[in-house]
Amino acid sequence: MYKPAAMTLLCAAISIPLSAEAGLWLSDQPPDKSLMRDMKRSHGGYVLIEDDVYVKQLWLRKGDSLTGSAYAEPAGASFSLLDTRRQLSEPAVGRGNGAATIRFKMPEEGYYNAYYTERAVENGVLNVATAKAEILKHNCRLGHNYDRKLVEPGRWQDAPLEIVRLRLPDEDFHTRIRSGNLLKFSVQHQGQPVRGATVRLETQKGWINTAFSDENGIASFQVIQDTFPVDDDDGARFLSKPQAGEQSEKRGDEEKEGRPGKWAGQKDGLQSEGGKPSKWQAKKDGDEHAEHKGDHGERKEDGGNSRWGGERREDHFLVSAEYLSDEAGAWEGQAYRQIHYSTAMTGSYAPNIQVSQSKSLGLIYASAGMLTLGVGATVYRRRRIKPFKEVGFDER
Amino acid sequence: MSVRKNLNRLIPFMARRAHHERNQQSAVRPELVEGLTLKNYIDRIDLRRFRFWFQLSAFVLLVYGGRLAIDLGNSLPTFACGYNKKATAGVCYLLPLQHQLAQPWSQLFSLAGLTVLGGFAVFLLWFLVLNKAWCGFICPLGTIQDWITGLRKRFGLRYGSYSDEQFGKLTYIKYVLLLVLLFVPLLIGGRLLSHDWGTPYCQLCPARMIIPLFNGDVSQWLIDFSSTGRMVLTALGMFITGLFLMGSFLKKRFFCFFCPMSAFHYIFSKLSLFKLKKEGSKCTVCGDCYRVCDLQIKPIADDVVKQDILMDDCILCLKCVAACPEQGALRVDVLGKTVFESTKDGFAKRMGLEKPK
Numbered sequence: 001m002y003k004p005a006a007m008t009l010l011c012a013a014i015s016i017p018l019s020a021e022a023g024l025w026l027s028d029q030p031p032d033k034s035l036m037r038d039m040k041r042s043h044g045g046y047v048l049i050e051d052d053v054y055v056k057q058l059w060l061r062k063g064d065s066l067t068g069s070a071y072a073e074p075a076g077a078s079f080s081l082l083d084t085r086r087q088l089s090e091p092a093v094g095r096g097n098g099a100a101t102i103r104f105k106m107p108e109e110g111y112y113n114a115y116y117t118e119r120a121v122e123n124g125v126l127n128v129a130t131a132k133a134e135i136l137k138h139n140c141r142l143g144h145n146y147d148r149k150l151v152e153p154g155r156w157q158d159a160p161l162e163i164v165r166l167r168l169p170d171e172d173f174h175t176r177i178r179s180g181n182l183l184k185f186s187v188q189h190q191g192q193p194v195r196g197a198t199v200r201l202e203t204q205k206g207w208i209n210t211a212f213s214d215e216n217g218i219a220s221f222q223v224i225q226d227t228f229p230v231d232d233d234d235g236a237r238f239l240s241k242p243q244a245g246e247q248s249e250k251r252g253d254e255e256k257e258g259r260p261g262k263w264a265g266q267k268d269g270l271q272s273e274g275g276k277p278s279k280w281q282a283k284k285d286g287d288e289h290a291e292h293k294g295d296h297g298e299r300k301e302d303g304g305n306s307r308w309g310g311e312r313r314e315d316h317f318l319v320s321a322e323y324l325s326d327e328a329g330a331w332e333g334q335a336y337r338q339i340h341y342s343t344a345m346t347g348s349y350a351p352n353i354q355v356s357q358s359k360s361l362g363l364i365y366a367s368a369g370m371l372t373l374g375v376g377a378t379v380y381r382r383r384r385i386k387p388f389k390e391v392g393f394d395e396r
Numbered sequence: 397m398s399v400r401k402n403l404n405r406l407i408p409f410m411a412r413r414a415h416h417e418r419n420q421q422s423a424v425r426p427e428l429v430e431g432l433t434l435k436n437y438i439d440r441i442d443l444r445r446f447r448f449w450f451q452l453s454a455f456v457l458l459v460y461g462g463r464l465a466i467d468l469g470n471s472l473p474t475f476a477c478g479y480n481k482k483a484t485a486g487v488c489y490l491l492p493l494q495h496q497l498a499q500p501w502s503q504l505f506s507l508a509g510l511t512v513l514g515g516f517a518v519f520l521l522w523f524l525v526l527n528k529a530w531c532g533f534i535c536p537l538g539t540i541q542d543w544i545t546g547l548r549k550r551f552g553l554r555y556g557s558y559s560d561e562q563f564g565k566l567t568y569i570k571y572v573l574l575l576v577l578l579f580v581p582l583l584i585g586g587r588l589l590s591h592d593w594g595t596p597y598c599q600l601c602p603a604r605m606i607i608p609l610f611n612g613d614v615s616q617w618l619i620d621f622s623s624t625g626r627m628v629l630t631a632l633g634m635f636i637t638g639l640f641l642m643g644s645f646l647k648k649r650f651f652c653f654f655c656p657m658s659a660f661h662y663i664f665s666k667l668s669l670f671k672l673k674k675e676g677s678k679c680t681v682c683g684d685c686y687r688v689c690d691l692q693i694k695p696i697a698d699d700v701v702k703q704d705i706l707m708d709d710c711i712l713c714l715k716c717v718a719a720c721p722e723q724g725a726l727r728v729d730v731l732g733k734t735v736f737e738s739t740k741d742g743f744a745k746r747m748g749l750e751k752p753k
């Protein structure tokens with residue numbers, strides 16, 4: 001057990017750049033994508049529903065990026081689950097398709113945290129890798145009168161290293177992280193903040209940013225805007241192409257047949273000179289999104305619900321933290337002189353919806369409505385006014 | 397032939413006159429002018445003033461109540477707009493209903509789908525208490541329309557009205573909107589439409605734009621280009637908001653005529669404990685009730701046969717009862733007991749015809 005002051009002092013001096021060693025993280029995407037046909041997309045990602053209870057399944061993956069990580073088998077380690085009441089349990093571990101998986105029920109609303117910790121000594125350094133997943137269980141059918149404390153993040157007091165995503169202002173179960181939001185992560189070792197840890201955030205599209213935790217153990221990132229409106233032929237702007245769903249389905253079919261998708265290889269949807277995405281590049285960017293979805297978050301496998309688009313689309317990020325501690329000891333008979341702690345968790349973010357909204361056009365449409373009815377009613381009334389016509393009677 | 401025609405005209409006239417005379421006699425019956433009982437007090441109420449304060453209170457409760465931690469649930473049979481976020485004291489039932497109907501069919505038509513019935517049961521319980529008086533006394537959007545009408549009066553402009561032919565055609569629009577709000581979510585649940593078409597009616601409803609304005613929230617005043625569905629719905633929503641603002645200025649309760657909630661209410665109005673009744677034998681077909689009706693409901697004056705006179709366009713504002721000069725011709729029954737009825741005394745008081753004491 002470490003004292004907080006000592007901990008921060010220790011870590012300030014020995015933080016290291018991210019090592020080449022692959023990290024561990026937990027994914028809700030199965031290695032066999034056909035398994036997703038039975039899943040439903042919920043507020044907390046893909047779930048199975050058994051007897052009207054959400055069941056979450058997570059798979060262990062090894063690697064430093066969302067798109068290139070392999071599914072992994074555990075090396076004699078254990079999973080832990082922290083439920084909404086902050087009770088810790090150990091879910092059973094399953095194996096299949098070369099990957100370790102855990103399944104657990106989420107009967108109550110709130111955040112569930114799953115952890116997997118692995119320890120191994122290599123070259124005199126004890127590597128302690130902790131994979132974490134934070135999963136929200138919320139069902140709108142159950143109403144929205146929930147205790148706001150349930151929105152607060154859970155923490156595992158014994159975690160060797162844990163990243164805790166601090167909540168956005170006024171966050172609730174419906175809040176989505178969007179491009180432009182300032183995300184704050186607290187890095188903690190056994191419940192105490194860690195200063196100077198290296199924190200790295202990588203988005204699905206490969207954008208990487210690195211920060212160091214401050215004296216409160218907090219590292220901040222502003223979520224990058226990497227989705228841009230796509231102009232269609234009529235000049236309308238969309239966050240995804242109108243027929244994105246169909247394209248995705250087509251690509252999925254091609255993949256099933258073992259051929260590369262039509263959009264394969266279009267991965268560099270970056271900004272044009274001057275920062276403004278060109279029409280071509282923007283479209284390419286949209287396609288790239290579809291490409292990445294195939295690896296993580298593909299709508300095609302969303303129980304067949306492939307036509308989600310617009311503001312509903314979302315990308316994922318992987319945030320990882322690590323630090324090196326000068327602690328000597330022995331683990332399973334192997335001596336070590338240092339401990340290398342690392343942890344990683346995923347999250348999702350949506351495009352900044354404001355880039356595809358127009359208030360001025362809204363006002364123009366409302367004005368058009370007012371004008372149409374105002375002019376229409378005035379003309380109609382005028383047409384109904386009949387000129388005065390004298391009627392004479394012959395009284396004889 | 398012409399004699400028969402004249403007779404046809406004469407008979408209702410004679411019948412009206414006979415009723416009128418009978419009522420004249422009953423008007424002097426001592427029990428009707430004796431003492432000021434609670435019932436007499438209610439029958440003599442200044443409905444316009446009562447309604448103004450009741451509507452204002454309901455408006456404040458629903459539009460700002462959330463800030464005082466008031467939560468009436470999400471099955472309210474009135475436009476307590478959920479887009480008014482934290483300030484709303486409850487949520488209009490149409491919002492959760494559209495959400496629930498957009499569930500995957502496998503879920504909707506399973507035991508899980510029973511929660512839809514749960515929400516509906518709560519809606520029905522709320523509705524049965526007040527029937528369509530939710531529209532006439534509580535609906536914030538209706539209240540805003542009444543305020544705009546007040547503004548028009550101040551400008552001294554005359555109000556618009558529909559011809560019988562226009563009325564006959566336009567009255568079906570609310571049923572079309574009701575079908576849209578029920579079936580589009582079902583198509584989404586069946587994966588025949590994108591989720592971008594979700595909550596279609598809310599996207600069209602002017603309440604989404606207008607009600608949050610009272611909390612300084614203009615976030616709904618926009619067109620969303622994030623997808624085709626959103627773009628179409630939000631553009632239409634903004635256009636309809638423009639129509640709403642101008643229409644309410646030109647025509648009393650302009651939007652209520654097209655309101656799908658009104659159509660939804662009407663389906664269950666027969667079950668309500670709160671009923672508007674007409675005693676045809678006491679009606680002289682003077683037409684006062686029709687003239688004061690914001691929704692131009694003609695049968696309220698013409699129909700002397702039907703007892704249960706509540707029509708689909710009715711908002712149960714009770715202006716017809718207050719404007720009726722005939723004793724007991726129109727009345728409001730709650731659980732079979734009359735709580736408010738038209739009286740000569742009340743009519744005279746409201747019209748300022750009472751002799752000074």
